[in-house]
Amino acid sequence: MFWLPLLIVAWVATGLSCTRLCLTAYRAARPGATPGQGHELTLYEAAFLSGGPTRVTDLTLVSMARARRLLLAHTGWATVVDPVGGDDMERSVLGAIGPGGQSPIAPVRRAAAGTDAMRALADRLVTAGLALPEGTWSGVAGAVRQVRAAAAAVIALGAVALLMPAQESRGEAHVALWFTLALALNAGCLAVARFEIHPYPRWASPAGQLLLSALPARGGSDLTAVAVRGTRALSDPELRAAFAHQDTAHRSH
Template sequence: MVWVPLFLVALVVTGIACARACRDAVTADLLGRGAAPELTVLEAAYLAGGPLRVADLTLVSLHRARLVLLAHTGWATVVDAAGGRDELERTVLGAIGPDGQSPIPAVRPLVAEAACVRALADGLVARGLALPEPARRATVAGGRGLRAAFLLTLGLGAAAALLVPEGERGPVLAWFALPLLAAGLCLLVARADAPGCWASPAGRRLLAELSPRDPMTALARRGTAVLEPELRAAFRTAFRVHDTRHRP
């Protein structure tokens, strides 16, 4: 019975990880009850992809309005510095810099950290459509805990199987399959339910109701993958730059 302590460790770790993930899911689900059932395209961009998605959407909007040129080389060039139509667009023009030209990877994080983007996020949090920072971090930590529990159970099960005679390995592995299955199912549900960890369940429901036919709405929901090849090439360089400041 040398495998029993290993099984108990796997059971306790998996139980704690699953309970934590369920608690965070219930807490998030309480957000957004009674929220106004409308989203602007910028709000949709934040809920689907966070501050960097808002920056991408604004850059594309300026490009299509012929106020900024996004080159396939990954550079943004200001065409009309006085043409910003709102605070966010003026922030993008300012982030490109006084020379009127800057690499897109340098512009995106500056816009993502702007006060107007934070105000957009705060408004969504107040309406219960976006996860507050503590809840978002808890959701991310819960997912990591589930992955760790799954891998730990897998390793302990393998070790336990090596500690018993070959004829007893089947029942031992069957016992370890229980916490392994629990951790795996919780991990799958967590990853499917909150892939970006920006929107609350109420926010994700509103995102799902948006029509994908509008190009800007599709960009807000799915990112630059929906753009035409020339614009995709412009952002491809940006995505090669490793920036984790605005990722879950």
């Protein structure tokens, strides 16, 4: 029965990881508050639900560049033309650029993500049931990783157990069966999570995803496309180059 402690470890790891995944998946997938009839997302709200604070900052930069109140160079730098923001988000971005009036886009993204205006937007969406509370996405992703690790551990422990001399008449088939059941439970939990909540939501709740899905049907401008799909949706090649350059520079660091 030397394999029995290995089996206990395998089942404990399986039970803990699957329980965590089920709980976090339930929290992420359960419906939030239902928006009222006729509710339409603002562009900032759509950007946050689609891509979080970074998407909101990108949308603000593009909007200000289109209004010629900001210059976005193909080198990935932002230069202020008009230092007066039209709303709280624009004022936050201008503050993130700094008093010098010029900054690479990447630091602007990081600074704007922690501003009061961004936190207020996030809190408003969470309260409305349209956005997931902070940490939900990392909880789901972490739970999935834990189940995958448990499955790998079951395979390794099962292999070790099968290499041990058989301790009873039922032999290797009996040992393999118990480890296979644990592995099947891990695989089943991963399959259910993938079916129910994949792609694993990071920002939008089910109610928020429903509103986002209606945005393309309303037509919309280039800014709507940026809010929903990001800067890759820009039709202006110079603006695309500005964000592509800063993305490349950010990855190199």
